[in-house]
Every structure is written in C-alpha cells, then in structure tokens.
Amino acid sequence: MLIAFLATACLSGCGREKVPDLRAAEVPVHALIHHVADPTVAFPESFPLQVAVYWSKPDEDILGVVHSLREMGIPFFVTRDLDRALQHRLVIIYPTVDGRTFTESQVRELCQYVETGGSLFAVNVFAGALRELFGFTGFEPSRKRYRVDFEPGSDAILKYLNRPEEQEVRLGDPKYGNIFWTNGYKPDTAAKVLARFADGSAALIRKTFGSGSTYLCGISFQDVVLRSQVNRDFDAERHYVNVFEPGADVWMLLLRAWYESIEPDAVRLATIPNGQSSVLLLSHDVDWEDSFGPALDFARMENDHHALSTFFIQTKYVSDYNSHAFFFGTDLQDLQKLFAQGFSIGSHSIIHSRGFNRFKLGSGAETFASYRPHATGFETASGATVFGEVRVSEELLNGELPGQHTVFFRAGHLRVPPSLPEALQRCGYEFDSSFTAADVLTNFPYALPLNLGFTEDSALYEFPVTFEDQELPPLPQRVDKALDVIQANAENGGINVILIHSTETQTKLPAEEMILDRLPPNVSATDMLSFARFWRARDRLRWTVHAPPNSDDIILNFQADEPASGLTVEFQRLIAHVEGGAMPLEDHHRIVLPAMKSGENLSVRVRFQRRPILHAVSN
Known part of the structure; x- marks a missing residue:
C-alpha cells in the first residue's frame, strides 16, 4: 500500500522546510524474534562424517566455534554426551576443560580414543589428568598477550596460512594493557609447537598419541572469531580497510584444514x-x-x-x-x-x-x-x-x-x-x-x-x-x-x-x-x-551423507529451505562418477548441485575412485 505524504519540518536555524512529495510504502515493524536455541538441538547428530563438538561447559557460550564451522561448511553436531562424540573421528572439546570436566573413566576413554586413531581439538585445557594426552607440563594465564606467530609448514592444519598476514596475527593493541584471557602452554618433550605467543609460550600445540593426535589451543574462539565479528576486539586490525587482514579467518581455516587432513572422507560445502x-x-x-x-x-x-x-x-x-x-x-x-x-x-x-x-x-x-x-x-x-x-x-x-x-x-x-x-x-x-x-x-x-x-x-x-x-x-x-x-x-x-x-x-x-x-x-x-x-541458502541448507561400509559410493541428501543455485560440495577423495543431476568439476574433487527450489529435496550419488591397496612386502 502506497501513501503519499506532504509534510513540513522545522530545521533549527533555517525556518520551516518543505519536504518533497514522495510515495512511501508501508513497512511493518515486527516483534523481536529471538534465535536462541539449545545448540544440542539446533545442531543434531546426523551422520558419521560430522565433527563432534563436545560442549564441555553448558553455562558458557559456544557461538564462536559454531560460527567457524558454519562459515567453513564443515558438517558438525553439538553434544553433551561424550560417548556419542567419541563415535566420530574428530572431536572438538569446547570451551574449556578443568579438573571437574571429566571423570577418571572419561579421561581413560579419551586416551583410548586417541590411541586408536581419533583426533581431539581442545581449547583451554587446565586439567592435570590430561597433561600427557595434550602434551603440556604447565600453563600461564595472561591478559597481556597481543600477538600469535604460527610456524608455517610445521603441520597439515596450517596449510592455508601461507602469507605473512596469516602467519603473524594480532590479538589486540598493547595500548589497552589488559585484553582477553589467553593461556600460554609449556609443551612436553613429545609435543610439537605450531604457534607461539610473543612471550615464547605455546599458543597451539600438537601431540601424536598412539595412532591419533591431539591439538591444544590456548585462545577461545569467542575472542578471536566472534569478538572480532561484532567489532569488540581490542583494535587487533593492522589497518582499517583496503588490505588483507585475516586475523579471525586463520582460526577458522585451522579447523577446516584439521578436518580435511584427519578425515580421509571429508565432505564440506564450499564457500x-x-x-x-x-x-x-x-x-x-x-x-x-x-x-x-x-x-x-x-x-x-x-x-x-x-x-x-x-x-x-x-x-x-x-x-x-x-x-x-x-x-x-x-x-x-x-x-x-x-x-x-x-x-x-x-x-x-x-x-x-x-x-x-x-x-x-x-x-x-x-x-x-x-x-x-x-x-x-x-x-x-x-x-x-x-x-x-x-x-x-x-x-x-x-x-x-x-x-x-x-x-x-x-x-x-x-x-x-x-x-x-x-x-x-x-x-x-x-x-x-x-x-x-x-x-x-x-x-x-x-x-x-x-x-x-x-x-x-x-x-x-x-x-x-x-x-x-x-x-x-x-x-x-x-x-x-x-x-x-x-x-x-x-x-x-x-x-x-x-x-x-x-x-x-x-x-x-x-x-x-x-x-x-x-x-x-x-x-x-x-x-x-x-x-x-x-x-x-547455503547456510540454511540441510544435508546428510550416507556412506555404506566398505563401499566407494556415498549418497548425499539435500533439503533446501529457500531457492539455491551454484551450491558446490568438496570432497577429499577423487570422484569417478556422479548421479543425481550434479555436475562434477575438472579437479575430480568437487561437484556443483543443480538449482534447487525452496523446500526441494535432492539426492546425489557419488562414486569415488578406488583407493590404492597397499600390500605388505615380505623379506
């Protein structure tokens, strides 16, 4: 409905001002709808290739890591059930781990999980019982750490950090004195330091434990991702505009590379x-x-x-x-x-x-x-x-x-x-x-x-x-x-x-x-x-992956909440054949889905090239 208005206004110091005769459409103002939901309900377990996010402290927010996984297109679910989490190859433990987070039997479960090939990515671990598993002998909290330096090439999860702006990341400007809390770790002799704070303590460490691996990060994603996105950081940017500044992106790219390097059957939505x-x-x-x-x-x-x-x-x-x-x-x-x-x-x-x-x-x-x-x-x-x-x-x-x-x-x-x-x-x-x-x-x-x-x-x-x-x-x-x-x-x-x-x-x-x-x-x-x-449309797409055991085929099921065109899916494995209307790309690692209407369901079958069979060599 269009309503024509002719009005006058009093501009201070300028007398009465005539306002143009303009057509104004009706714009309703809706009640504020809150989008708060229990993350364990909003992000449910659906298929084995998902990353499990074990929500270790339900009284603390996890929006920072949720944003990271959603933006990278990594399939994930949130759970408070450790046994369910450990059914998956990759588990994020977030936001913190102290001496009360896990029982002795759960600590043993975590160790066994890693020893048999699982991978844990944990943030701010303080529990003494987990020092050996995560590769540290001590830690020092501080609010005066303003920079992280990554060690390029030291691990597969750093593969996207190939530019100077990605290898040296600011956390805040020293002019503030205290910024957010970080934890600098002292690694044990078997751990590998992937990133350090300016004071020399470890910001990110990796440890091989049996057949699996653990990663320990001393910085909350609430602070290095979400705080930046809402512009409440401590002036961590090096310049305001017209530059490449990936200070929040590096942490999201770490999770992407971790998923891709650990999960041989990784599938994600391209950006x-x-x-x-x-x-x-x-x-x-x-x-x-x-x-x-x-x-x-x-x-x-x-x-x-x-x-x-x-x-x-x-x-x-x-x-x-x-x-x-x-x-x-x-x-x-x-x-x-x-x-x-x-x-x-x-x-x-x-x-x-x-x-x-x-x-x-x-x-x-x-x-x-x-x-x-x-x-x-x-x-x-x-x-x-x-x-x-x-x-x-x-x-x-x-x-x-x-x-x-x-x-x-x-x-x-x-x-x-x-x-x-x-x-x-x-x-x-x-x-x-x-x-x-x-x-x-x-x-x-x-x-x-x-x-x-x-x-x-x-x-x-x-x-x-x-x-x-x-x-x-x-x-x-x-x-x-x-x-x-x-x-x-x-x-x-x-x-x-x-x-x-x-x-x-x-x-x-x-x-x-x-x-x-x-x-x-x-x-x-x-x-x-x-x-x-x-x-x-990409962010709201609902999708699952069904991978029959001992098969080179997988079935992807998609449901679009709104019209979507150009959606691209990336695979770690090489693609041999695709059915269901999707178009394989020349690199044999990606497919483009056909245009989908709102509410439409789509099923795509992907056949991968067979993995080479490794034969034992006898002497």
Whole structure:
C-alpha cells in the first residue's frame, strides 16, 4: 500500500522546510524474534562424517566455534554426551576443560580414543589428568598477550596460512594493557609447537598419541572469531580497510584444514558458488546529490562486463548541516532507471550521520509522515533514531520503486550502533554491509549477532567491505594491491566487497574497470544481493551423507529451505562418477548441485575412485 505524504519540518536555524512529495510504502515493524536455541538441538547428530563438538561447559557460550564451522561448511553436531562424540573421528572439546570436566573413566576413554586413531581439538585445557594426552607440563594465564606467530609448514592444519598476514596475527593493541584471557602452554618433550605467543609460550600445540593426535589451543574462539565479528576486539586490525587482514579467518581455516587432513572422507560445502575460488561483490554508495547521474555510467560499464552491482541509496529528503535534500526530481528518475536495468538497490540511511553509531534505537513508530531527522554537526543530530533511518528509508525505496523489496542496508560512514541488528531484523531486512573486513578481521560473510553480542545471532547476515575508494592514494593507484588481496582471499575461498562512491567517473570508473579486466582466474564479479541470497541458502541448507561400509559410493541428501543455485560440495577423495543431476568439476574433487527450489529435496550419488591397496612386502 502506497501513501503519499506532504509534510513540513522545522530545521533549527533555517525556518520551516518543505519536504518533497514522495510515495512511501508501508513497512511493518515486527516483534523481536529471538534465535536462541539449545545448540544440542539446533545442531543434531546426523551422520558419521560430522565433527563432534563436545560442549564441555553448558553455562558458557559456544557461538564462536559454531560460527567457524558454519562459515567453513564443515558438517558438525553439538553434544553433551561424550560417548556419542567419541563415535566420530574428530572431536572438538569446547570451551574449556578443568579438573571437574571429566571423570577418571572419561579421561581413560579419551586416551583410548586417541590411541586408536581419533583426533581431539581442545581449547583451554587446565586439567592435570590430561597433561600427557595434550602434551603440556604447565600453563600461564595472561591478559597481556597481543600477538600469535604460527610456524608455517610445521603441520597439515596450517596449510592455508601461507602469507605473512596469516602467519603473524594480532590479538589486540598493547595500548589497552589488559585484553582477553589467553593461556600460554609449556609443551612436553613429545609435543610439537605450531604457534607461539610473543612471550615464547605455546599458543597451539600438537601431540601424536598412539595412532591419533591431539591439538591444544590456548585462545577461545569467542575472542578471536566472534569478538572480532561484532567489532569488540581490542583494535587487533593492522589497518582499517583496503588490505588483507585475516586475523579471525586463520582460526577458522585451522579447523577446516584439521578436518580435511584427519578425515580421509571429508565432505564440506564450499564457500563460493559454481566451483569458483572467490567473488568480487560490486557496490556503490550513492550519498550525494550529484552521484545519481554518474551511477548510470557505472551501471553501463558493468553491464558491458556482464556484471551487476548493488547501489546503496541515501534517501535524503531533509536539508541540514551536512547537505541539501536530494531524493526527488532528476536524482529519483536516475534511480528508477538503475532499478529498471536490473541493478539491486539497498538502503544507505536518510541523513548519513557520522554519529549513527550513537543513535538510540527509537520506538519503531517512525514513518515518513512523522520522521524529521537533521544533522546538527558532522557527528551530531536531532530527531534521529536507528529505527527511523532504517524503516523510513525502506518506506521510500519501496514506495518510489514499484516491485522493490529493500533487504540490504549499509550504514552511513560505516558507523554501526549495537541496536542495528534488531532494527534491521524487525523491519524485514536480511543483509547488512556496514563493517570493513579488516576491522572485523574476516573475509567471510557471517551471521550478525543480536546487539553485537556474544550469545545470540540475529536473522541478518553481514558482508564486510574489503575495498573502498576514499583512502589515499586514489583507487587507480591501488589496483595492483587490490588484485593481490583478491588473490589472497581466493586462496582461502573468501569474498571481496568493493565500495565505490559514484561521485565521478573520470578516475574511479576506469579503476573499477581495470580490476574487472584483471580478476584472477576463477574469480567472478556480481552484485551483493545475488551472492547474499546464495550465502543464506547455503547456510540454511540441510544435508546428510550416507556412506555404506566398505563401499566407494556415498549418497548425499539435500533439503533446501529457500531457492539455491551454484551450491558446490568438496570432497577429499577423487570422484569417478556422479548421479543425481550434479555436475562434477575438472579437479575430480568437487561437484556443483543443480538449482534447487525452496523446500526441494535432492539426492546425489557419488562414486569415488578406488583407493590404492597397499600390500605388505615380505623379506
């Protein structure tokens, strides 16, 4: 339902201001739905190739390790039943282990499990009874460790850490003094140190025990993954934007490499569609009165390269300290042309305030009829709320663009208030891109926690910005550096998001075109909304693997909660034959599933090449 409003507003010091006559669609504000669930119920045991996550302390949160496994596409389940966990080849023990976690008989079970070929990955083990199993003789807690140095090539689980930025990882800035707790271990003579803190103590150790192995990490994934993703780290980033900063990714990649190196039949969902290595997600912020015309030029160039992009639009209908109103007239007509050409449109707020991160949530009753925010300085505003910026911009975009359903948001100046996930979720948004990848230390999309906290995900997914165009030197002088970052992310299956303000076309447009023309092999460019829908469908895909004993065949069963296209499955074993409509790729380790409709079930049979039979040699 469209409602036309004509209103006036009083701008402090400027008399009465006439507001443009704009069409506003109705945007309902929903009750806040919480997504808290018992992890043992939300992530059930389904098949033997899953990694078992033994939840050792049910009064402590495990969202950090859950995020890591989901983003890497590793099948897993969460349990409080140790016997069930030990039925699987790989077990994560999380979040801590003290002297009360396991009984004596359970300690013996763990030792026997490893001796017979199992692998344990544990975090923050303090129990004396497990020192021999995990290879340490002592440990020292500290809140003053600010860096981890990995030993490249020292173990298979470090195989993805091949760049300097991945081998030396910051935990925080020393200026804070105390940051989060870490535990530095003193290894025994049989253990191998894979990473050290700057004080020389071990941050990650491995020990071979019988036929199996143990890994011990002295850092919580709540701190090195989740804390970074909600931007509550202690300034661990080395730079804010336009660099490769994998400070959170390295810990997720450790788990991926551990799964792939220990489980010979490992199966996981790839992070990029259609068997590609990475993507460049094209986006433009349109937040100035003279940005709409050039936006059409960017669109034409991208169409010539068979690519689309997402335009984040500031719906500025009031004049204030920062700029004049411009969401009307020719600018609005240009926006309608962009939309008609098939480019996706997202919200970029209304007043685009640098103080947005300090705005109050608001009532949820804000509408175009009543909402009159004004910037009173670069970082100050009157009459502005998070709900108002989110909801009213959606009203206007949906109202002025028939058929538009606004589900993507990007905050002005990338300033993020803690209440943003709630406001977005309650107004029907699905995706956000308001952080930089370097600032949150990750190059993968992730579920955005409610209140930017540590316990509960919202329904939103975050797609952090890798590159932007305002930092010096100018973008044309940073093309080679950007391509190197894209290659670095391609090596890990990460994504790249580029933000270009459509303020001019003389330098920025040729720079973007150079990047598009020189993308590495198996890296494509697309708009943010298309990929975001792929990522959410991937994350919500339900799947199982049935592997009959003594067979080279497996059966994969998939159920799609929403339409999915390009889903790619990776295998450690070499593929010989595939049935069920999936397309095998040339490397014989991956298949691309056919497009699936919402609610559709799919069954795929994969036959692997036979493993070589090793014959004993007699003397």
